[in-house]
Amino acid sequence: MAGALEQAVVERRILDLLLLQLVRINADRAESGNPSWAAGTRDPIVTRALAALHQEPAAPWTVAELALRCHVSRATMAARFRAAVGQSPMAYLTTWRLVLAADRLASSAVTTAVIAEEVGYSNAFTFSAAFSREYGSARVGTAGPRPSLPG
Numbered sequence: 001m002a003g004a005l006e007q008a009v010v011e012r013r014i015l016d017l018l019l020l021q022l023v024r025i026n027a028d029r030a031e032s033g034n035p036s037w038a039a040g041t042r043d044p045i046v047t048r049a050l051a052a053l054h055q056e057p058a059a060p061w062t063v064a065e066l067a068l069r070c071h072v073s074r075a076t077m078a079a080r081f082r083a084a085v086g087q088s089p090m091a092y093l094t095t096w097r098l099v100l101a102a103d104r105l106a107s108s109a110v111t112t113a114v115i116a117e118e119v120g121y122s123n124a125f126t127f128s129a130a131f132s133r134e135y136g137s138a139r140v141g142t143a144g145p146r147p148s149l150p151g
Contacts, residue, residue, distance in 0.1 A: 039084050040085040048069070049089060052069050058119055097120050100118075112127065112128060
């Protein structure tokens with residue numbers, strides 16, 4: 001029993017260190033002017049858009065809806081987001097949804113259909129196709145490297 005507890009503590013610590021390293025890498029990218037989600041936080045409009053996407057990943061987002069939420073035009077939203085983050089808002093959202101789904105797949109026994117709905121896919125088939133296209137497998141346990149945060 002003590003072995004399992006010790007292993008869980010070590011695993012959590014390793015995950016903390018990996019997260020810290022990801023934050024450092026993205027902060028370095030932001031400082032260098034390279035597009036990334038961290039660089040996106042320097043633009044107040046993109047910051048609001050990222051917050052909305054992160055808070056409600058399953059919402060039926062469009063660039064128009066995101067722009068409306070941030071009080072700018074669609075063209076402004078698309079241009080500023082791409083310049084700051086390095087990809088369109090919808091491409092970022094797709095990647096973000098798949099990262100969230102990968103985490104759920106790896107950490108729970110919930111069905112693919114439930115996870116698909118949680119992250120904003122209309123059904124398990126479209127989710128599985130998107131996940132397979134991006135990561136080469138419909139389940140994280142059988143995929144290659146684990147998905148990483150966008151940017």
